[in-house]
Amino acid sequence: MNSPKTAILWIRRDLRLHDNQALLHSLNFQQVVPCFIWEDTPSTEWRMGAASKWWLHHSLHAFQQSLKKLGSDLVLVKGTPEKKLVELAQHYGASSILWNRSYNPQEAPTIQALMRAAGQQGLEVIACQGNLLCEKSALLKDDGNPYKVYTAFWRKFIKVYTPTCQAKPTQLPALPQAPYTKTATLADLNLLPDIPWDAGFNEYWHPGEEHALTKMRTFLKQGVLRYKSDRDQPHLAGTSMLSPHLQFGEIHPQRILQHIVDTFGPLGQLTDPNIIQFTKEVLWREFSYHLLQHFPHTPNQPLVKAFQHFPYQKNKVWFKAWTKGQTGYPIVDAGMRQLWHTGWMHNRVRMITASFLIKHLGVHWLEGAKWFWDTLVDADLASNTQGWQWTAGCGADAAPFFRIFNPITQGEKFDPQGLYAARWCPELRHLPAKWIYKPWEAPSHELKKAGIHLGTDYPYPIVDHKESRERALSQYEEIKK
DNA sequence: TTTTGAGTTGTTCGA
DNA sequence: GTCGAACAACTCAAA
Numbered sequence: 001m002n003s004p005k006t007a008i009l010w011i012r013r014d015l016r017l018h019d020n021q022a023l024l025h026s027l028n029f030q031q032v033v034p035c036f037i038w039e040d041t042p043s044t045e046w047r048m049g050a051a052s053k054w055w056l057h058h059s060l061h062a063f064q065q066s067l068k069k070l071g072s073d074l075v076l077v078k079g080t081p082e083k084k085l086v087e088l089a090q091h092y093g094a095s096s097i098l099w100n101r102s103y104n105p106q107e108a109p110t111i112q113a114l115m116r117a118a119g120q121q122g123l124e125v126i127a128c129q130g131n132l133l134c135e136k137s138a139l140l141k142d143d144g145n146p147y148k149v150y151t152a153f154w155r156k157f158i159k160v161y162t163p164t165c166q167a168k169p170t171q172l173p174a175l176p177q178a179p180y181t182k183t184a185t186l187a188d189l190n191l192l193p194d195i196p197w198d199a200g201f202n203e204y205w206h207p208g209e210e211h212a213l214t215k216m217r218t219f220l221k222q223g224v225l226r227y228k229s230d231r232d233q234p235h236l237a238g239t240s241m242l243s244p245h246l247q248f249g250e251i252h253p254q255r256i257l258q259h260i261v262d263t264f265g266p267l268g269q270l271t272d273p274n275i276i277q278f279t280k281e282v283l284w285r286e287f288s289y290h291l292l293q294h295f296p297h298t299p300n301q302p303l304v305k306a307f308q309h310f311p312y313q314k315n316k317v318w319f320k321a322w323t324k325g326q327t328g329y330p331i332v333d334a335g336m337r338q339l340w341h342t343g344w345m346h347n348r349v350r351m352i353t354a355s356f357l358i359k360h361l362g363v364h365w366l367e368g369a370k371w372f373w374d375t376l377v378d379a380d381l382a383s384n385t386q387g388w389q390w391t392a393g394c395g396a397d398a399a400p401f402f403r404i405f406n407p408i409t410q411g412e413k414f415d416p417q418g419l420y421a422a423r424w425c426p427e428l429r430h431l432p433a434k435w436i437y438k439p440w441e442a443p444s445h446e447l448k449k450a451g452i453h454l455g456t457d458y459p460y461p462i463v464d465h466k467e468s469r470e471r472a473l474s475q476y477e478e479i480k481k
Numbered sequence: 482t483t484t485t486g487a488g489t490t491g492t493t494c495g496a
Numbered sequence: 497g498t499c500g501a502a503c504a505a506c507t508c509a510a511a
Binding site: 280347390399403405 | 489491
C-alpha cells in the first residue's frame with residue numbers, strides 16, 4: 001500500500017461539522033476531497049428556488065471557511081454530480097465516494113446514476129444517515145405500514161428514541177496534491193440574485209453552522225420557555241427560526257433533541273407544555289419526510305385521491321395580488337410581504353395565507369406551494385408539501401374541510417394590537433388596532449385621520465369573506481361525493 | 482378480524 | 497360579550 005487511501009466526500013445540504021456521519025467516516029482515509037457540485041439546470045422538478053440559492057451561497061462560504069480552519073477546503077465544481085464525482089475520484093486516485101443520504105425522492109435518479117457510474121469504475125460508495133432522525137423504515141406501525149396520523153407517530157417516536165450526538169472532528173485529512181483544474185469559485189455558481197432583492201435578507205439571516213448552534217442554544221435557554229403561546233403571535237420572535245439552518249443541514253435535529261434531553265429530561269417524561277410543543281414541531285419535520293418517502297408522488301399529487309378532481313380555478317390577477325401582498329386583507333398581505341422581504345413567513349401566517357389562496361381564491365394548492373418554494377429560505381420539499389396539502393385538506397391528518405381560516409379574526413386573535421400588520425403594511429400603521437385587520441369597515445373619519453384612501457393607498461378586499469367561504473364549502477361538499 | 486376511540490393549528494351561530 | 501355546541505363523516509391506530 002504505497003499510495004495513500006483517498007476519498008471523495010460529496011457535500012450537499014449537510015453543511016456542518018457536527019453530527020456529520022459521512023465526514024466522520026472520511027476520517028478513516030488519509031486524504032479527503034470535500035466537494036460540492038452545482039448543477040445549473042438539473043433535470044428534476046422542484047429545483048432550488050431563488051431564496052434558497054441565496055442561503056446556499058452564504059452557507060457554502062461559511063462551511064468552506066470552517067473546513068479551512070481544520071486543514072482542509074471545499075472544492076466547488078459545476079456539472080452533473082454523477083459525472084463530476086467519478087471524474088474527481090479518477091483525478092485524485094480515490095478509492096471511495098462518501099455522502100450523507102438525501103431524503104428527497106427527486107434526487108433518486110442522480111443517486112442511481114452515480115452508483116452505476118461508480119460501479120463501472122470499481123469505486124466504493126458509502127452512503128451514511130443524513131439529516132433525519134428516522135429514515136424511511138426506522139419507524140413504522142406495528143403492522144409494518146407507514147403512519148398517517150401525527151400523534152401516533154409522535155407517541156411511538158418518544159418511546160423508542162434516544163439521541164446520540166457526535167462532536168465535530170478537531171482535524172481533517174489533508175487535501176491531496178495535484179489540484180483539480182476545473183474548480184469553480186463561489187461566484188461562478190451564480191447563486192446570488194442579479195437584481196438586489198436580497199437586501200432585506202442580510203439583516204435577518206446569518207447562514208452557517210456557528211450561527212445555527214448559537215441560535216439553538218439561545219432559543220432553548222429563553223424563547224422555548226414561552227413557546228406554546230408566543231409561537232402563535234406573528235409580531236413576536238416566538239419561534240426558533242431554525243428552519244433554514246435545518247434545511248441546509250447546518251444543524252442536525254439530533255443535536256436539538258440532545259440539548260432538550262440534557263436540559264429538560266427524557267422526551268417521554270417532559271412535563272413543560274412549552275418544551276413538549278417545541279419538540280413536537282421538530283418531529284413534524286420528521287413526519288413530513290416520513291410521508292414524502294412513503295408517498296413520493298405527493299409534491300405534485302394529492303395524497304387523498306378524491307381531490308384530483310377538485311374544481312380549482314386559474315385566476316392570474318388574484319394570484320398575483322396574493323403574491324404581492326395586495327389582497328386587501330392585512331393579515332394575508334403582511335405575511336406575503338414579510339415572505340418577499342425576508343425569505344421567511346411566520347408559521348401561523350403561512351397557514352392563513354395558504355388557506356386564503358386555496359379556499360377564498362379557489363387557486364390550486366400547488367400554485368401556492370411553488371411560490372413558497374421559490375421565495376422561502378427554508379423551502380423544504382417535505383414540509384412544504386405536507387403543509388400545503390394539510391391546508392388544502394388533501395393530505396395526511398389534514399384540516400377538516402369546514403375549517404376555513406377567517407382572515408380578519410385570525411389577525412385580531414393573534415395580534416390584537418395590530419403590530420404585525422403595521423410592520424409589514426406600513427400604509428396602515430396609523431389606523432387604530434380595532435380597524436387594522438378590516439380597514440374597509442373603518443369609519444371614513446378614521447381612515448381619513450390615518451391618512452388612508454382605500455383603493456389608492458391600500459386595496460379593497462379582492463373577494464368577500466362570507467361569499468368565498470360559502471363557495472369553498474359547497475365545492476368541498478361536491479368532492480365528498 | 483373486529484371494535485373502539487381518536488384525530489395540530491377553526492368558525493359560526495345562537496342562547 | 498361569552499360560551500358551548502354544531503359543523504360530517506371518515507380514516508387511522510391499536511387493542
